[in-house]
Amino acid sequence: VRILLADDDPVTRLVFESLVTTFGHDCVVAEDGTRAAQLVSSTPFDALFIDCMTAGVDASQLCRRAREEPAGTSVYVVLITGPDHPEHVLEGMSAGADDFLMKPVDTFAVQTRLVAAERIIGLRGVPVKAHAELDSATSSCSIGS
Amino acid sequence: VVSMDRHGTRWEEPHSTGGGLVTIAMSELLDRGQIEFLLILDEGEGAALAEIVDEFLALGAKGRADLLLALGDGDLSTVCRVACSLKMASANVGAGTLSVVCTELQAAARDARAEDVAPLVRRFESEYAQVREALRELVANTA
Numbered sequence: 354v355r356i357l358l359a360d361d362d363p364v365t366r367l368v369f370e371s372l373v374t375t376f377g378h379d380c381v382v383a384e385d386g387t388r389a390a391q392l393v394s395s396t397p398f399d400a401l402f403i404d405c406m407t408a409g410v411d412a413s414q415l416c417r418r419a420r421e422e423p424a425g426t427s428v429y430v431v432l433i434t435g436p437d438h439p440e441h442v443l444e445g446m447s448a449g450a451d452d453f454l455m456k457p458v459d460t461f462a463v464q465t466r467l468v469a470a471e472r473i474i475g476l477r478g479v480p481v482k483a484h485a486e487l488d489s490a491t492s493s494c495s496i497g498s
Numbered sequence: 499v500v501s502m503d504r505h506g507t508r509w510e511e512p513h514s515t516g517g518g519l520v521t522i523a524m525s526e527l528l529d530r531g532q533i534e535f536l537l538i539l540d541e542g543e544g545a546a547l548a549e550i551v552d553e554f555l556a557l558g559a560k561g562r563a564d565l566l567l568a569l570g571d572g573d574l575s576t577v578c579r580v581a582c583s584l585k586m587a588s589a590n591v592g593a594g595t596l597s598v599v600c601t602e603l604q605a606a607a608r609d610a611r612a613e614d615v616a617p618l619v620r621r622f623e624s625e626y627a628q629v630r631e632a633l634r635e636l637v638a639n640t641a
Contacts, residue, residue, distance in 0.1 A: 363556075363557060363587075364557060364591065365586060367549060368536070368539070368550055368590050375539055457586065
């Protein structure tokens with residue numbers, strides 16, 4: 354899974370990057386929302402982990418921008434928040450995030466979100482295949498009639 | 499069994515982690531579960547822990563200086579922002595009490611309770627100094 358992490362806190366970035374690398378995933382880190390927005394528009398990612406309190410482009414704006422990208426509908430977006438900011442989670446999820454986790458990040462929380470991300474990524478090709486089968490079936494019907 | 503070192507920090511006896519990877523003596527200031535999590539990041543070698551602790555100590559040193567400066571200037575907005583940052587960083591290295599102090603400091607600064615901010619900054623300084631020593635000892639013990 355190609356992951357982008359946006360978080361101002363260097364300690365969280367280091368912990369998260371070490372953790373997901375241990376699981377065998379690729380991770381790019383952004384120190385704020387502005388840098389994350391640049392990366393989202395230039396690089397395809399499978400999953401975004403965004404700190405709700407990130408500086409610059411905020412988490413909700415980042416979610417919207419990510420969803421506007423060509424592969425934006427299937428990118429898995431997880432908000433990262435502290436226990437005292439639940440309102441940011443609701444706002445971010447309304448803007449298109451799929452899930453959230455609480456700081457400090459831990460193995461179980463990250464691993465479970467990545468399992469979900471992998472499932473979503475696996476579903477990406479399904480609509481394309483279904484469309485192709487439908488087109489093929491439609492063509493067959495036309496020939497038959 | 500708990501002992502005390504020259505800094506007055508209380509330490510638990512060496513203890514094997516759940517994965518049986520390493521044996522560590524650890525200060526009571528630090529959350530064992532979080533430290534074990536950080537050690538598991540590189541299968542107990544301790545390099546990841548050392549790097550994370552270095553990053554925390556750099557952030558902590560800057561945060562402490564920024565807090566003192568902001569306190570002197572009466573800049574509660576900066577106190578609030580720095581305390582928020584230190585709160586999460588402290589939790590990441592298992593410094594639970596320090597994280598709670600930062601939470602209280604953030605709340606006092608946010609609510610403009612100037613009379614509470616100065617004592618909380620002093621408490622932060624004291625707790626941070628102990629956590630810094632405990633983390634240094636921990637890294638030395640796991641190297």
